[in-house]
Amino acid sequence: KHIPQHILYVDGVTKSFDGFKALNDLSFVVKPGELRAIIGPNGAGKTTMMDVITGKLKPDVGDVFFRDSVDLTKHDEADIANMGIGRKFQKPTVIESLTVFENLELALAGNRGVFKALFHKLSGEQNRRIDEVIELVGLAEKRHELGGALSHGQKQWLEIGMLLNQEPDLLLVDEPAAGMTDHETELTAKLLKEISGKRSVVVVEHDMEFIKALDCPVTVLHEGHVLAEGTLEQVQANEQVIEVYLGR
Numbered sequence: 001k002h003i004p005q006h007i008l009y010v011d012g013v014t015k016s017f018d019g020f021k022a023l024n025d026l027s028f029v030v031k032p033g034e035l036r037a038i039i040g041p042n043g044a045g046k047t048t049m050m051d052v053i054t055g056k057l058k059p060d061v062g063d064v065f066f067r068d069s070v071d072l073t074k075h076d077e078a079d080i081a082n083m084g085i086g087r088k089f090q091k092p093t094v095i096e097s098l099t100v101f102e103n104l105e106l107a108l109a110g111n112r113g114v115f116k117a118l119f120h121k122l123s124g125e126q127n128r129r130i131d132e133v134i135e136l137v138g139l140a141e142k143r144h145e146l147g148g149a150l151s152h153g154q155k156q157w158l159e160i161g162m163l164l165n166q167e168p169d170l171l172l173v174d175e176p177a178a179g180m181t182d183h184e185t186e187l188t189a190k191l192l193k194e195i196s197g198k199r200s201v202v203v204v205e206h207d208m209e210f211i212k213a214l215d216c217p218v219t220v221l222h223e224g225h226v227l228a229e230g231t232l233e234q235v236q237a238n239e240q241v242i243e244v245y246l247g248r
């Protein structure tokens with residue numbers, strides 16, 4: 001498999017709502033296997049950025065390249081998801097009346113539909129893949145429990161597992177630690193670190209403790225633009241960042 005220089009290259013993206021630039025000439029890159037945190041105050045443009053990458057919104061200006069070659073702005077949301085870009089929203093889509101295993105089974109089937117997915121006999125390979133994912137997200141002991149019986153943190157991990165079933169090259173994760181206990185937050189950081197390497201992971205987050213635990217490169221967004229990039233220590237020492245973001 002050809003290894004691209006960049007998994008993601010957001011190139012000069014501007015997106016306005018009624019003349020207000022939510023994204024203003026935004027550019028940044030994500031390298032293969034990289035774990036990157038994107039932080040910024042409310043209204044910085046983080047959600048709009050995710051929406052543009054995943055094809056939910058079209059930018060007014062600029063391009064978004066995936067694996068150096070595909071311009072995502074030319075594709076729709078469903079196409080982009082199928083290309084190997086997984087997006088985890090804050091609110092999990094775990095089905096409460098299905099078991100952990102069944103939820104993963106369903107995710108593996110993708111859009112083949114619930115009925116077909118659950119009554120279609122899995123191949124040995126598919127079973128192995130689900131087992132691997134269950135193990136990775138730390139739910140081996142919960143495999144036969146209903147989604148509805150899981151804790152908030154466990155639901156989030158299951159959701160990440162469901163996305164991993166699609167084998168994405170790029171995983172976009174929106175505030176995974178929101179509402180989690182300290183221990184769950186720690187485990188989530190560990191999980192995302194483990195997932196990266198083989199895949200690229202972009203985490204939008206504003207919990208500083210969590211970002212510290214991720215121990216990864218950070219991009220600071222402000223007014224739809226990159227204000228600073230570097231390690232957490234570097235961006236925390238940046239004058240402009242202190243002024244707009246940390247100077248609370």
Ligand code: ADP
Binds near residue numbers: 017018043
């Ligand atoms: P963040 O996720 O960093 O909090 P957003 O991307 O949600 O930031 O929003 C960036 C700015 O764009 C905000 O000022 C927000 O009010 C504005 N915005 C976002 N989406 C819309 C929309 N659909 N219509 C009008 N304004 C919007």
